[in-house]
Amino acid sequence: MEAPKIRNFYAVKVTGGQEISVAIMLEERIKTNDIKDVYSIVVPPGLKGYVIIESSGPHVVKFIITGIRHVRGVAPGLVPKSDIVSMVSKKPTGPAIKMGDMVEVVAGPFRGMQAQVVSYDSSRGEVVLNILESAFPLQVTIPVDQVRPVKKT
CATH class of the missing domain: 2.30.30.30 (SH3 type barrels.)
Structure with a gap:
């Protein structure tokens, strides 16, 4: 039986405003090198200067970010899954209004x-x-x- 894969979230520091372009470059590198240990790349709305990578280990993250333009490094520690869920989950917007108000x-x-x-x-x-x-x-x-x-x- 295969051992369960460990999935951790790592915060990668990037130049502010370049989060989406960095995520696209990371995706291209993952596809061209056929890396199977990266499960997701998250560009959190409202969090400037960071891209979150879900991976099996820090060595994989360091490998894929090496040489990518606008990447400033990996933030120390792991990002809790609960923080990721709260960043990307849909929040109720606006006041409670109905027709005729x-x-x-x-x-x-x-x-x-x-x-x-x-x-x-x-x-x-x-x-x-x-x-x-x-x-x-x-x-x-x-x-x-x-x-x-x-x-x-």
């Missing part, structure tokens, strides 16, 4: 205007609003994080 636009060209929610698409994170302060009927679609429910007193 009165909202205030807090960003964008309609900032400060009152509106009524016509529809809300939670999968896309967008809300269709009927702007109340315009001289003619105006419906706009904006991201849900740009609206805030109006507090009724």
